[in-house]
Amino acid sequence: MIYFDNAATSFPKAPGVAESISKFILNDSVNSGRSSYPASQRTARLLFDTRDKLAELLNIEDSSGIIFTANATESLNTVIFGTLNSGDFVLTSKMEHNSVMRPLRYLESINTIKLLQFNSKKDYSFDLEDYKQKLKMNPKLVIVTACSNVTGAIYPFYEMAKLAKQNGALFCLDASQYIGMDEIDVENSEIDFLCFSGHKGLLGPMGTGAFYIREGLDIRSFRYGGTGSKSDKEFQPDFLPDKFESGTMNLTGISGLNAALDFIQKTKIKNIRNKKKTLLNFLINELKKIKNIELYSPLDIEHQIGVLSFIPKNLNISNLTRILDKKDIAVRMGLHCAPSAHKIIGSFSKGGTIRISPGFFTTENEVEELIKVLRNNT
Amino acid sequence: MIYFDNAATSFPKAPGVAESISKFILNDSVNSGRSSYPASQRTARLLFDTRDKLAELLNIEDSSGIIFTANATESLNTVIFGTLNSGDFVLTSKMEHNSVMRPLRYLESINTIKLLQFNSKKDYSFDLEDYKQKLKMNPKLVIVTACSNVTGAIYPFYEMAKLAKQNGALFCLDASQYIGMDEIDVENSEIDFLCFSGHKGLLGPMGTGAFYIREGLDIRSFRYGGTGSKSDKEFQPDFLPDKFESGTMNLTGISGLNAALDFIQKTKIKNIRNKKKTLLNFLINELKKIKNIELYSPLDIEHQIGVLSFIPKNLNISNLTRILDKKDIAVRMGLHCAPSAHKIIGSFSKGGTIRISPGFFTTENEVEELIKVLRNNT
Incomplete structure (x- = not known):
């Protein structure tokens, strides 16, 4: 996984x-x-x-x-x-x-x-x-x-x-x-x-x-x-x-x-945050390169804890999530128990977003795997 | 223990x-x-x-x-x-x-x-x-x-x-x-x-x-x-x-x-209950033989789930519990979060009881160890 x-x-x-x-x-x-x-x-x-x-x-x-x-x-x-x-x-x-x-x-x-x-x-x-x-x-x-x-x-x-x-x-x-x-x-x-x-x-x-x-x-x-x-x-x-x-x-x-x-x-929390920032920078840059993905998150890592929401422009979020599920890439799709937040950011009517939340142990290789699947399927 | x-x-x-x-x-x-x-x-x-x-x-x-x-x-x-x-x-x-x-x-x-x-x-x-x-x-x-x-x-x-x-x-x-x-x-x-x-x-x-x-x-x-x-x-x-x-x-x-x-x-629950009954019979019979112990529990095992309260007649419950603690024999002393129950059975003014609650894995040997300490210290 x-x-x-x-x-x-x-x-x-x-x-x-x-x-x-x-x-x-x-x-x-x-x-x-x-x-x-x-x-x-x-x-x-x-x-x-x-x-x-x-x-x-x-x-x-x-x-x-x-x-x-x-x-x-x-x-x-x-x-x-x-x-x-x-x-x-x-x-x-x-x-x-x-x-x-x-x-x-x-x-x-x-x-x-x-x-x-x-x-x-x-x-x-x-x-x-x-x-x-x-x-x-x-x-x-x-x-x-x-x-x-x-x-x-x-x-x-x-x-x-x-x-x-x-x-x-x-x-x-x-x-x-x-x-x-x-x-x-x-x-x-x-x-x-x-x-x-x-x-x-x-x-x-x-x-x-x-x-x-x-x-x-x-x-x-x-x-x-x-x-x-x-x-x-x-x-x-x-x-x-x-x-x-x-x-x-x-x-x-x-x-x-x-x-x-x-x-x-x-x-140390400081090191955890710094490691995450490096990974986030990499992840955000890779995501930005995929033209059929629309991000619904602040991209300045000073204001970003490490949770990124996006919607594919050319297919619905369920279909893309199903593709990720099959590859055993775990993301969460939907409203994430925060319906009002989706109304604010404009994703409520689309059924929410796909949420990517890397962790302390996430590697750049894993990001590359994710990006590959997103690139090939959007 | x-x-x-x-x-x-x-x-x-x-x-x-x-x-x-x-x-x-x-x-x-x-x-x-x-x-x-x-x-x-x-x-x-x-x-x-x-x-x-x-x-x-x-x-x-x-x-x-x-x-x-x-x-x-x-x-x-x-x-x-x-x-x-x-x-x-x-x-x-x-x-x-x-x-x-x-x-x-x-x-x-x-x-x-x-x-x-x-x-x-x-x-x-x-x-x-x-x-x-x-x-x-x-x-x-x-x-x-x-x-x-x-x-x-x-x-x-x-x-x-x-x-x-x-x-x-x-x-x-x-x-x-x-x-x-x-x-x-x-x-x-x-x-x-x-x-x-x-x-x-x-x-x-x-x-x-x-x-x-x-x-x-x-x-x-x-x-x-x-x-x-x-x-x-x-x-x-x-x-x-x-x-x-x-x-x-x-x-x-x-x-x-x-x-x-x-x-x-x-x-199977039936076997758990039967095993407990056998052990309880043994435990109750051994406890009854100790003259300086007063039991505060029903002794008919058909009406007894497997929790026995007692008070030593010749020392207070704290002192006896301390002796058991030192031998790494785990019992619980006091009111067991049920003060009214102790008022009903007459042990409230004595600070409660010492409670013995054997489990599914308790052996007769362990009961004998407990009985030995109780016999030697009451």
Whole structure:
């Protein structure tokens, strides 16, 4: 398989992930934080250690503000449902994934919230003037993606967080597509909530995700149950991370994520970004040479995370995807769970785009293979 | 390690679980249901196949009523929050885990529901007369555990489900401690919701759980987001399982659960139960011989799933647990996230019990090792 679907999940995973999980299952796969025997203490340390590695990667001072979830969708739902109350205004972009839009549209449909959306521009960037205007309507929460999962466009989220804070709004960043691709500095930003998955840029296993909540912020929990703490009480503990982490943790996945974070730490985010830039340059240049392909993504790699959307001019996207499927070249076709984004960039009526998302392990040879098939079939 | 903490999570896992996950990570770890390339189709089949194996195990006709979750706690929260509305009565026992009690107590604290609890009897059974009386108060939902995670007592859940139905109540069974230990027949019962974990009796990896929802029942979703279906809409699809399964699935864990279900299917639940009964008989007889140990569990194995609680008469539970920890004999001490249960059986004021929960792979030799330490230290 030649894999260009890293925006869905990374493949291959970081070296060591499979081995780490396998060892964990065979030797140490017991519950954490519930008991005092040695293996249980080791899994409690695994949990603590993985939280710490995430905190270090994201420059977060207190790792107990990092909550493990099943995926970024659960992270986003927890922040959205935990923060918003009846009558609240929420501000978001028109480029969001359904993991943001579906919970918001649900809350809008039951008349809990009023949803505001700011515009995007033709060059794939956000309309920051419109953003500033909408901020004046005093949203309680601003929620935006760090980069588009359709076009790869990187958004100025530090600046947007600062503007949100100046207007008294909480700022939630959906970093699902961004984390592991480039640096994120939480402490030196005005980000209040950071939601992300562990299986995309972090190169960890599917089934892992997390969110960060800034110290002092008090939001409702989303799931209540056993935490191994305050077990004499039938009420949820109110301290972090226990408030949000009920039931047996996905220690299987976390043992894999831990190994992936070791790899990320060793490789360094800066090098990951630079390697991707080189490959992106090559990929973009090759794609530009194919005359029957229309790109729907910013091509300046400083504003491009590594997700390219295109539509062939002379056949429909399904037919071209079928050809790629047969060659075992993995791309994703369609709306990528972000219908509004396609309306903005003009690809909705065409059924969406074909999305190419190379990963850290993608080679120039693999790009050449892809280009060859695209050139011969468009 | 000699492992007697299977009620927290099973260890070791079923043969094949580690290998299945490792192979999945290395060869096939791509997203399902989002794309059409061969590996993505294989993971979609893995998901479908695991759902089907669960349906077969539980005698469920339509496997699309089985929803994967991160753990039984998430399953229970989804059913509880999805079902209950302002003013509803809920009936439960006094033997429930905090995964049931904490969401219910939360809903009670915000005046959404009125919580009713029926009594237990001195012999560790439920007071069915009291249950019938409380049913007359027309609860919308009855939620009970199939067996106690503290005493191992098995409850007459088929009969209770029938009584609930006769009174127009929905019946939710918490099978977290029961599944994989003995047969469950959903089709021929009045169970409306079945919540369970994949990592206890099913011998799968931590991070897996599920619930079943009877066809035709319409409850609110608990998490909204991308499903790979109806991607042109910013509203959650209303069909199963997509309504409840948003975001990237834990295919890592599910690949392990699939292998565990193969083992369960091959071994057969009946044989698992019989093997456990033989071991339990041996364990109970040996425990009874130790005069300084007081058992807090039903000892008739027909009413005992395989979880035994005890308190040493001549030292406190922490000190004895510390001795067991040092010998690398894994038990769990305390309230086991079920404070009310300890109030009922009389162990709350003593800080709870020491819980012994053997598993499918526990040997008589291991029981002898445990008994030796208990005999020498009490």
